[in-house]
Amino acid sequence: MxxxxxxxxxxxxxxxxxxxxxxxxxxxxxxxxxxxxxxxxxxxxxxxxxxxxxxxxxxxxxxxxxxxxxxxPIPNFEHFEFVGEGDIDFQTVYIWHAADHHDHNSVTYAENAHTGDPVYLQVHDRRTGPSETIEYRFFEFDAxxxxxxxxxxxxxxxxxxxxx
Incomplete structure (x- = not known):
């Protein structure tokens, strides 16, 4: 979603x-x-x-x-920093965050702490005037x-x- x-x-x-x-x-x-x-x-x-x-x-x-x-596009999480644990939809998640050095873009990513499957991704873009935030929720993941x-x-x- x-x-x-x-x-x-x-x-x-x-x-x-x-x-x-x-x-x-x-x-x-x-x-x-x-x-x-x-x-x-x-x-x-x-x-x-x-x-x-x-x-x-x-x-x-x-x-x-x-x-x-x-x-x-292939996700690269090399520059993400671990923020901590949280809870999304009754799932324990690990939360990661990254931002460019000008803080124009920032990304928050959460993965299921037990399976590593993606649960949540938030992209915040401040480059084009008023900032825009898009949230993605993952309900199923199959590799x-x-x-x-x-x-x-x-x-x-x-x-x-x-x-x-």
Missing amino acids: AHNEKRRRPQFFRWFVSQTHQVARVDGAVEHHGETYGFSEYADFKREKADQVFYGMNSVFCESQKMHNGTM APQDPNIFHPSAEIQRLCVAN
């Missing part, structure tokens, strides 16, 4: 990542041109291409976009191998994807 003060309600989504294949997929619901759609984004970092699929009532459409940075087919739209939908 992701939430910030600029959106009227939290966004629930599923996020799949394969660092081995340099691909990612996000599923959820989004507002697009005033309508709510089911949504999947398939990002292929090697090909620098992202397909965005919108599912409406009895309809589906797809947009392909060129990605301008073919580097897959098991995944079917590589989940990272690409079906052939029927892929033929609808038009480059922008």
Whole structure:
């Protein structure tokens, strides 16, 4: 779940990542041109291409976009400092914090103290005028191998994807 003060309600989504294949997929619901759609984004970092699929009532459409940075973001917790223990949703968590040296950006991360699974991530950005905070809550984490087919739209939908 992701939430910030600029959106009227939290966004629930599923996020799949394969660092081995340099691909990612996000599923959820989004507002697009005033309508709510089911949504999947398939990002292929090697090909620098992202397909965005919108599912409406009895309809589906797809947009392909060129990605301008073919580097897959990989979290780096090297500069985080351990803050202490806490409790989130009745789970004991370890809390970590990092900020740039100008304090323009700061990140707070919490992981389950027993499993190491991510529980909470808060990103605070002060660079663009009024500060913006985005909170991410993780309700499930599975590091098991995944079917590589989940990272690409079906052939029927892929033929609808038009480059922008």
